[in-house]
Amino acid sequence: MIVKELEKMVRKALSDDAEIVFEHPENMEYGDYSTNVALVLAKQLGKNPREVAESIVSNFDIRALDFLEKVEVAGPGFLNFFLTKKYFIREAKEIAGKKEKYGRGEGKKKVMVEFTDPNPFKEFHIGHLYSNAAGESISRLLELQGAEVKRVNYQGDVGLHVAKAIWGMQQSSHQMPEEKASLSKKAQFLGACYAYGNSVYEPVDKILLVGSPKDSRDSWQKQEESDDTKRINEINTAVYDKSDKEVNRLYEQGKKWSLDYFKQMYERLGTKFDTYYFESDSAKIGKKIVEEGVKKGIFEKSQGAIIFPGEKYGLHSRVFINSKGLPTYEAKELGLAPTKYKDFQYDLSLIITGNEIIDYFKVLLAALKEIDPMLSEKTKHLSHGMVRLPEGKMSSRSGNIVTGEELIDEVKRRVRDIMKSSESEVAKEEQESAAETIAIGAIKYSLLRVSLGKDIIFDFEKSLSLQGESGPYLQYTYVRCKSILRETEPLTKLSLVSFAKLSLVKEEVVLLRLLYRFPEVARDSAKNFTPHMVAGFVFDVAQAYNNFYAKHRVLKADTKEQKDFRLLLTSATAQIIQNSLHLLGIKTLEQM
RNA sequence: GUCCCUGUAGCUUAACGGACAAAGUACUGGGCUUCGAACCCAGUGAUGGGGGUUCGAUUCCCUCCAGGGACACCA
Numbered sequence: 001m002i003v004k005e006l007e008k009m010v011r012k013a014l015s016d017d018a019e020i021v022f023e024h025p026e027n028m029e030y031g032d033y034s035t036n037v038a039l040v041l042a043k044q045l046g047k048n049p050r051e052v053a054e055s056i057v058s059n060f061d062i063r064a065l066d067f068l069e070k071v072e073v074a075g076p077g078f079l080n081f082f083l084t085k086k087y088f089i090r091e092a093k094e095i096a097g098k099k100e101k102y103g104r105g106e107g108k109k110k111v112m113v114e115f116t117d118p119n120p121f122k123e124f125h126i127g128h129l130y131s132n133a134a135g136e137s138i139s140r141l142l143e144l145q146g147a148e149v150k151r152v153n154y155q156g157d158v159g160l161h162v163a164k165a166i167w168g169m170q171q172s173s174h175q176m177p178e179e180k181a182s183l184s185k186k187a188q189f190l191g192a193c194y195a196y197g198n199s200v201y202e203p204v205d206k207i208l209l210v211g212s213p214k215d216s217r218d219s220w221q222k223q224e225e226s227d228d229t230k231r232i233n234e235i236n237t238a239v240y241d242k243s244d245k246e247v248n249r250l251y252e253q254g255k256k257w258s259l260d261y262f263k264q265m266y267e268r269l270g271t272k273f274d275t276y277y278f279e280s281d282s283a284k285i286g287k288k289i290v291e292e293g294v295k296k297g298i299f300e301k302s303q304g305a306i307i308f309p310g311e312k313y314g315l316h317s318r319v320f321i322n323s324k325g326l327p328t329y330e331a332k333e334l335g336l337a338p339t340k341y342k343d344f345q346y347d348l349s350l351i352i353t354g355n356e357i358i359d360y361f362k363v364l365l366a367a368l369k370e371i372d373p374m375l376s377e378k379t380k381h382l383s384h385g386m387v388r389l390p391e392g393k394m395s396s397r398s399g400n401i402v403t404g405e406e407l408i409d410e411v412k413r414r415v416r417d418i419m420k421s422s423e424s425e426v427a428k429e430e431q432e433s434a435a436e437t438i439a440i441g442a443i444k445y446s447l448l449r450v451s452l453g454k455d456i457i458f459d460f461e462k463s464l465s466l467q468g469e470s471g472p473y474l475q476y477t478y479v480r481c482k483s484i485l486r487e488t489e490p491l492t493k494l495s496l497v498s499f500a501k502l503s504l505v506k507e508e509v510v511l512l513r514l515l516y517r518f519p520e521v522a523r524d525s526a527k528n529f530t531p532h533m534v535a536g537f538v539f540d541v542a543q544a545y546n547n548f549y550a551k552h553r554v555l556k557a558d559t560k561e562q563k564d565f566r567l568l569l570t571s572a573t574a575q576i577i578q579n580s581l582h583l584l585g586i587k588t589l590e591q592m
Numbered sequence: 593g594u595c596c597c598u599g600u601a602g603c604u605u606a607a608c609g610g611a612c613a614a615a616g617u618a619c620u621g622g623g624c625u626u627c628g629a630a631c632c633c634a635g636u637g638a639u640g641g642g643g644g645u646u647c648g649a650u651u652c653c654c655u656c657c658a659g660g661g662a663c664a665c666c667a
Contacts, residue, residue, distance in 0.1 A: 039610075324665085356662070359595075449606090450605065450606095451605090451606085465617070466630065467616090469605085551633095
């Protein structure tokens with residue numbers, strides 16, 4: 001690649017092993033690549049940075065690199081490299097030729113990516129949408145680098161939340177949807193049951209009057225449980241050991257409804273999971289691991305429970321098996337890790353969740369390290385920010401949530417309004433599916449344009465734009481390109497046209513100078529797990545094209561050569577937009 | 593109380609320690625008999641406060657302030 005060649009040249013001129021870093025200057029007037037080695041070196045040598053820069057440049061043999069137009073020394077002592085028009089055009093042809101394979105890497109890593117992770121019996125909310133968008137995008141980024149990716153989904157089909165929901169189902173049996181009711185209805189019902197069960201359940205810290213965790217450590221067991229709380233705890237145990245027929249029946253029904261509903265959501269969102277893992281399976285394995293760990297001194301008994309003493313590792317202690325003998329989320333996750341590895345001998349296991357469990361995961365990985373250092377080392381926890389409503393935190397416990405489905409439907413409504421007012425060219429019978437594609441694109445883009453890990457304040461008006469930097473803007477630009485390409489003969493034998501004599505307008509050059517960066521952006525984005533870099537890049541490309549489009553004609557260009565070139569430019573732009581959107585998990589459409 | 597994360601135009605966000613801090617949105621004004629105006633152009637407007645390290649700090653360190661999260665049997 002270019003950067004390597006540039007580095008070789010600079011290294012040679014330098015006769016020094018200093019680190020040489022290249023970047024794209026923010027302002028294109030400063031070239032296509034630049035490096036600050038002269039500045040860094042000047043400090044070490046105690047010389048004037050500009051003089052150092054000049055002396056480096058004087059040692060260059062620019063003609064040796066055919067893609068290099070010129071090198072300049074600028075500002076405090078930057079070396080700015082300008083690429084040739086010929087190189088840009090060659091890349092544009094490459095894009096048009098390789099299509100979706102453009103920028104593909106040769107990596108051979110095996111990566112397992114766990115994401116979305118909704119819990120049966122609970123709502124599928126916006127946070128799951130975020131996890132799904134991030135996980136799907138990261139999976140695709142890795143795939144483009146050549147990795148073999150397995151997408152997996154880990155679902156909590158046992159645990160206190162299930163018991164709460166089942167208790168709610170028992171109380172609301174008269175409102176139970178019929179079998180023929182829609183999945184949405186069923187999911188809604190279950191969510192309400194969970195919220196109800198949760199509202200009556202009294203967690204330990206609520207039972208206590210006041211108190212720091214230290215107090216609860218000594219006194220929580222003495223507290224009286226209410227009848228409802230007691231019943232929910234009984235259901236919880238019954239779910240694990242399948243000892244209650246009635247509970248089993250509700251459990252199977254609720255679980256099936258939830259999973260069917262989730263599958264429908266994954267399909268709408270464009271994710272296909274390779275494997276589904278369940279807590280009911282990992283619970284048994286996890287419990288065994290913890291029990292063996294007690295013998296090895298990794299875990300300790302405390303207050304009737306089994307804990308991992310995180311303080312020893314600079315973290316905090318957590319309960320892995322509770323005093324009723326049931327494994328907590330922690331133990332289950334511990335059981336999941338070896339199961340995953342058995343199924344797929346990965347080089348890397350990514351787990352994508354919300355950032356509220358970031359400290360919890362540190363404890364978990366510390367415990368895993370004691371049990372199986374190899375697995376711990378290969379596991380990486382990536383967290384995305386919380387999605388919050390302007391009024392505050394969203395919680396399925398209190399019922400203060402927006403479900404994924406509600407959000408999609410609301411955005412779709414807005415998309416349909418615009419389709420009407422803008423006289424969409426989409427045929428009537430295809431408008432529904434177009435609206436769906438656009439709505440999901442809008443949602444995904446608005447989530448992925450922000451760097452992972454940051455909270456997203458979700459506001460329909462403010463954060464979900466259908467204009468400006470948004471999914472629909474990108475899809476629209478793609479449609480615009482395609483509609484031009486449809487109007488003319490497809491370009492063939494591009495390799496025979498050199499465009500060497502063609503003089504380019506400013507807007508064309510700007511676009512060319514962006515397009516060739518796609519492979520780099522995709523690679524960096526994959527390396528750092530940062531989809532937002534792709535999101536920002538593709539917006540720049542689309543903006544550059546729209547700028548060009550507003551000022552110049554493609555089909556009515558001045559000469560045949562210019563027209564051909566602009567068709568190539570249009571085709572390459574469409575391809576880059578499509579490839580980038582693919583990496584974000586967003587579909588393109590031919591008309592909108 | 594302890595630990596972690598986050599403070600950038602009115603709002604939502606960008607910016608490997610680098611060159612005049614970049615966009616979108618909102619607001620103001622302009623642009624369709626010409627390839628799709630979900631578009632384009634112009635203007636107004638910002639690094640929470642105080643120290644420090646550095647040739648250079650939105651970025652690193654300290655401190656204060658503000659918001660969020662975690663801190664024993666939920667996930």
